[in-house]
Amino acid sequence: MKLVLEGIGHAFLGRAVFEKLDFSLAPGEVVALLGPSGCGKTTLLQIAAGLIDPLRGRIRRSYRRHAVVFQESRLLPWVTTRDNISYGLRVTGGKSTSHRQIAERRAREVGLHPNDLDKYPVELSGGMRQRAAVARALAVDPDVIFFDEPFTAVDVGLKRVLQDLVIAAAAREHFSALFVTHDLSEAVRVADRLVVLSEGGTGFVTNRRIDGRPGDRSDRAIFDMMEAWSRDPAFSELFDGERKGLP
Ligand SMILES: Nc1ncnc2c1ncn2[C@@H]1O[C@H](COP(=O)(O)OP(=O)(O)OP(=O)(O)O)[C@@H](O)[C@H]1O
Ligand SMILES: [Mg+2]
Known part of the structure; x- marks a missing residue:
């Protein structure tokens, strides 16, 4: 196992978030946390x-x-996209020319144009900033990547493109990932396994493998899985929560 959590409990200001959680991440496994x-x-x-x-x-x-990709890109505003992507490499030592090359390769992999590399984050669109955040994570050759709702703020069409980038990178580089998302269809597209955390600290309500491999599942298969699971009590809190969140 790459990562094992045992009997994890946490509270903020005396209020328990969860108690005694166990979780593990196998090599090359992508787990969606909903x-x-x-x-x-x-x-x-x-x-x-x-x-x-x-x-x-x-x-x-x-x-x-490991590397972390957050919901907001968290790029440094005073540094170019190129230097943001290679930022994590500074601690690893090595030549700045090789850092440049790594940044350029990673930028290409996430679909950024070479011209974007000299831009500052403020000059990028939201989607481009998330691409740069993914490139920055990949740049350090991580064994594990933690994603916290990385694509929640981008529009639906682009979301799929960014999900596909993560799926392709995971298949190519074999990192393990914990991928937090609100979106069951995103979970079913990108992950090998999904876990659902309950409201009120009682732990995981379900832990299940998703048939097939990410990237190989057809839209039909994803739709059918979601149809079946939306009637499953293990996911009811999730859908209720989403309904509660509607205006
Ligand atoms: N720094 C903090 N101080 C106090 N309470 C906190 C802090 N961070 C989180 N909490 C509380 O802990 C609980 C869990 O928060 P958390 O951010 O982990 O939820 P989440 O599942 O990620 O929610 P969301 O889907 O909205 O991002 C919430 O009740 C939240 O208010
Ligand atoms: Mg959150």
Whole structure:
């Protein structure tokens, strides 16, 4: 296992988010983490990524490097796209010419145009910024990538393109990933397995493999799976949560 969480419990201001969660990530496995808003998905991702310390539990990491992609791109505004993408390489040492080359290759892989590399983040569209954020994550050759709703703010058509980039990168580079999303169709497209975290700290309500491989599933297969699962009690909280969220 690349990552094992055991008996994880966390609370903010004395209010429990979850208790005794167990979770593991196998080599090359992409796991989608779903659940209603406020159930603790980001908290769990941040614990897994070592960004916050849990109050209880153990974490075992068997990998060299990880990267995180957030909902907002979190690019440095005063640095060009090229230097943003290669930012994480500064700590690894090496020549700046090779950093440039890595940034350029990763930018190409996520569909950024060479002209975009000299632009500052403010000059990029939202979708281009998320592409750059994915390129920055890939640049460090991570063994594990944590995605926290990376494509929630981009429009539907572009979302699919960005999902396909992640699917292709995972197939090519064999990293493991924890992919937080609100969107069941996104989960079913990008992941090998999905887990749903309940509201109210009672843990995972379901943990299931998704048939086929990401990238090989037809739109029909994805639609059929979603149809079946939307009637499944394990997902009811998810859909109720989404309905509650409507204006
Ligand atoms: N820094 C913090 N201080 C206090 N409470 C927090 C903090 N971060 C999160 N919480 C609370 O912990 C709970 C879980 O939050 P979290 O952000 O993990 O949810 P989430 O599932 O990611 O939600 P969303 O889908 O809206 O992103 C929520 O009740 C939230 O208000
Ligand atoms: Mg969140």
